Amino acid sequence: METPEQDDLPPLSLAVPEPEVRPGDRPDFSRVAIPPAGSVRRPPIDADPEHIRDLAFTIIRVLNRDGQAVGPWAEALKIDPEGLKEGLRHMMTLRAYDARMLIAQRQQKTSFYMQHLGEEAIACAFRRALAPGDMNFPTYRQAGLLIAGGYPLKTMMCQVYSNDADPMRGRQLPVMYSSKEHGFFTISGNLATQYIQAVGWAMGSAISGDHRIAAAWIGDGSTAESDFHAALVFASTYKAPVVLNIVNNQWAISTFQGIARGGSGTFAARGHGFGIPSLRVDGNDYLAVLAAAQWATERARRNLGPTVVEYVTYRAGGHSTSDDPSAYRPAEESAAWPLGDPILRLKNHLIAIGEWTEQRHVQAEAEIHAEVVETQKEAEAIGTLHQGLRPSPADMFEDVYAEMPPHLLKQRHEAGF
């Protein structure tokens, strides 16, 4: 046949992507191309995906270095200064909450915790674009949806403590919240499974001639999972009213995003294989996140179908309380992250537009801290993982089925309940 003499070629070798830096190296984000705030166009929501491909390879940014909201995405934003101040408070509350829960975990009041440090803007801002009845299918790193959605902090704590006021009756790992009322689907420990469920939920809404939309959430690393593909296939085929959010915080436990992303420049690009309009957004810019969320949710609401949105951010903390990131990345990498801190950036914006001051910020910080501490006391007064009022183990046999079948009744009896 006509094949080349293969032995003339050099032998094959396997390419295994590596991050630019490892512990001991100097942090380097020079590869992250950051366009100036306001520089990216804002197409109409019904634009042909093929004509807005560039939006998956850039970063939509609204807040510039001076704290000004600039450009077309800023102009289209629907939010007033009160809303922004509320947003700031949500993010600050989440950060304070995280800090307290981390300590509580170290004090063994709970077994486990996962924080949001550096990623607060994403869920907090996105939540504003949703309407009552919409449903999020979150990962473990979207507690901001609950806080911004008005879910009681105390109930969140009770869940983390698995105490008697935990609505999940101690059955779920800490942070695996659930609240139908607050549009927050029960979190699964299994990655990506809920991405396709979100699409199914949205299809259900469309089948029913409803108005409600769904939001799917996934991490950069988890886009590699197969259910991510299932979701994109179904969403694009049936034009499901769903926003397909990807939180690219650069890391999946110890694995850098290059392993999941493969050869494509971005995660947003995945949408292009399916003809789904895709945006890439500054995840540390509250206003940019909100602007993108409003664009994408409006598409869904107007039955224009799914949107992929990649939020570029950085997981400043450990993956979870079981993780020590200094083993696989330079400790200073977080500080070198070029997109800054989401809380600081929104604060600076509010100051820049004359709606906020350093002093009010310090005061708000103190208030929030006090409130979180107070709430924590109340939650702990009920109980923590090993102390106080906790759900009865008898409850362990409930809710396996709507009605307890004989073999479970028998086992509960055998267990002594």
Add this chain to the structure above:
Amino acid sequence: METPEQDDLPPLSLAVPEPEVRPGDRPDFSRVAIPPAGSVRRPPIDADPEHIRDLAFTIIRVLNRDGQAVGPWAEALKIDPEGLKEGLRHMMTLRAYDARMLIAQRQQKTSFYMQHLGEEAIACAFRRALAPGDMNFPTYRQAGLLIAGGYPLKTMMCQVYSNDADPMRGRQLPVMYSSKEHGFFTISGNLATQYIQAVGWAMGSAISGDHRIAAAWIGDGSTAESDFHAALVFASTYKAPVVLNIVNNQWAISTFQGIARGGSGTFAARGHGFGIPSLRVDGNDYLAVLAAAQWATERARRNLGPTVVEYVTYRAGGHSTSDDPSAYRPAEESAAWPLGDPILRLKNHLIAIGEWTEQRHVQAEAEIHAEVVETQKEAEAIGTLHQGLRPSPADMFEDVYAEMPPHLLKQRHEAGF
């Protein structure tokens, strides 16, 4: 919050894609945009995938209506007229083989058969781009790889008949061939599972500093399966030396390609989400298939990584002997297919370049028919599904493990062997 009053909007509804025509309608392929042969550029094999995106949205064609091979892909082709005549013979043999096996199935000499009608060029031409030692991970519709690879037709028939000379000992469904020597991985009945295995095999070759490459095969409908995604993630991450072939024959049993493809224009476009160079090729044009295959396999051999290649073709027959396509598509659709018949097109080319005549073609047809019939007689002389020499059922217990464990020994004994 700032969300629109959703009740002002019309209710959502579900989009369920439908083919343009159904039984009773007039076949219509006007939507299939067909660029003239020779009109698509041929980039260097190390081109930046981002710069050759257009190649996933067009159709690379070499043979024009006059049977001439034209354009840059024709010029780069490595094949001589003898090779082309051989290729013609491979396709004609496959077609004759299919015809005989379909009849054999109707005569209940076997339980099941799957034909290739209209798709003969793809596997037959692709096989020429491979070197000894390369490995295909085929679906059930790539028997052309075996025929073009010199695998004995008689052995194929024995497999279909599950007779005593079936190398698979009657264990596999008809057409689920396997031949390591001929670079043909054992076919799985489960769709898409082998796409990622091909990537793994290629990674193994790269890890070992070998020269061998892999070719993965999948149908249009099966690209929806999750293992398709797994394959693209792994292939793009590790730049595996693999060609990722997609045979788009427009149908997946009764389901038209629009259900699998979703919103993207083409299946080749899937590669773009991963930064994988992607070609879309006229699958009924032997020369175009070979040209694309040579481009993609050379990429793999030179350690440049994976290539996605979509072959645009039409499944002219039923999905399998269990299927009657007239229930879901117009019977005349096949005749209306605008890319013509692969055998006819290569024949016309050979005539156009003075290497073939109508007379020689008729003669070849007769020869091939006689040869296939003769071979079939030999195979049937050994046995068919219900008659003659067949593998012993005792053999059913072999090869579950390398060594038969006690519980299987016991069962074999119990079974009376």
Add this chain to the structure above:
Amino acid sequence: MPRMTMIEAIRDALDVAMGADPKVVVFGEDVGYFGGVFRCTAGLQAKYGKTRCFDTPINESGIVGAGIGMAAYGLRPVVEIQFADYMYPAYDQIVSEAARLRYRSAGEFTCPMVVRMPTGGGIFGGQTHSQSPEALFTHVTGLKTVVPSNPHDAKGLLLAAIEDPDPVIFMEPKRLYNGPFDGHHDRPVTAWKAHELGEVPEGHYTVPLARAVVRRPGRAATVLTYGTMVHVALAAAQESGVDAEVIDLRTLLPLDLDTIVASVRQTGRCLVLHEATLTSGFGAELVALVQAECFWQLEAPIRRVAGWDTPYPHAHEWSYFPGPARVAEALRQLVEVA
């Protein structure tokens, strides 16, 4: 009463359910326009529209995952996996998600979904169109698993499954689709219209889940079985001359242990029969339960007859299938133990 094949009965159940409840939606590969490769959904798209009965991409995880989302939304999806052999890509969604949704959300989100799948061999389908993976479901808490053995039960059980508040795996023995098959593959095919259980009431009725039924009363031994093997067991009882009581379990989980125990305590001998591979099959659980509950009444070791522990081999289908000869022999041996 109309006589139906099992295919028609299943289609009828879907029709009744879709007619009564707009929340019932039906989808899967080739399920919409064409009506399914076994035609169980034929006509439903034409009748109820393509947003209530539709084709899906070939992605079983997507089918079940989307179904879970719809069920959580408030619909009652009935999804089809084209062959039980192809449920594995959906296994994670079934086990990790559908089965645990109610539990982990403490009842806030639930999954009233039915996953239908043709199961079992006997059609020369080879390794990938013949499997009986029920034991992979019965080990998963939160699921219910149903295997009908005739048109009457198929319709009634399917309606009960659709109305059930929890996820139900509904396994349809494909070799029974067109007739009551007793394992005598070399005899003429019989049709459901000649069988009393081919009589299927019109309109709505249910056969409750978790209830077994005695198909043949007997005093010498008890046969515990389900699906296709019910008919094989009946033939074997007849042919062996052993007066066996044949119990059709119908629902494997939750199991009707009372009916089982009552019978074995009477007969003192028990044979467990299924088509799935032996080791770690559902038969093992049946043996474990029966020996625990009936230990003092047992006069002989409980026997299992099952598919061999090999993949289902295409050409050797009838050597693999636990047919009436094997079952009859086992029954004879069982009653001979003194």
Add this chain to the structure above:
Amino acid sequence: MPRMTMIEAIRDALDVAMGADPKVVVFGEDVGYFGGVFRCTAGLQAKYGKTRCFDTPINESGIVGAGIGMAAYGLRPVVEIQFADYMYPAYDQIVSEAARLRYRSAGEFTCPMVVRMPTGGGIFGGQTHSQSPEALFTHVTGLKTVVPSNPHDAKGLLLAAIEDPDPVIFMEPKRLYNGPFDGHHDRPVTAWKAHELGEVPEGHYTVPLARAVVRRPGRAATVLTYGTMVHVALAAAQESGVDAEVIDLRTLLPLDLDTIVASVRQTGRCLVLHEATLTSGFGAELVALVQAECFWQLEAPIRRVAGWDTPYPHAHEWSYFPGPARVAEALRQLVEVA
């Protein structure tokens, strides 16, 4: 002889295997640079290079599927699933592909691959970091399933698994990684270095597959168990005062039935113990085999003690876990049957 934790023993086995055979490659999520979330592969990338030990995308089907391809190519992949609870996305590749490759190609293509996965509860991991899905593997013909209970066996069995010509599921009881845990979660943690089975020979040795071992001889009853539960059984024997013979199965499939039968025929009583949920668990198969082989010697019904048929509940971990109190009580009841 060096004393090691189970983590160190596993790492040592991988090191020995990679050192001896360039065909052995190791990969999985977080397995490369970082060395695995349980550190079982720490140092291997640095020692053998990143094409022999590397991180993968988070796609379990991809990990196993790529492993199958590599095995078919001729390598000996040892892949890690981060938690057994996350093997479900890979289940199709394991069941439909790895397990049947040899069979369906009549030996032409084989799959000498090891799939490692931490299993079991006891670390407050909740529903998704605590499961014991071994029965989902033992029902699948073509697979071998191994569960070590100590560092010595872990190394020897892992080396045997890597050298085995067939796919092996290697389940590592994570609660045993750092010490022999007998279920007394409220007592101080003990370490492997104080345990004789923490003594791990240097270099190459194997513990053959399919061989059980008697961990404690006894005459009053036989306990069949594996993994973490071996230590619970030993504690329960001690605390109950029942002179139980404790058998550590080590390999579940193929099973060492001879050792089991010899013991139960002596003791006449049998308790089957595992952490996995009861129904359709591997214990059911053990009961079915024992009652068939030892029917005439059995003096009491075989008992099963297992995880309850619920998901593994985070806060109720110790009510769920079949600890020594429950096992001791079952042993006492078992020997009281007259």
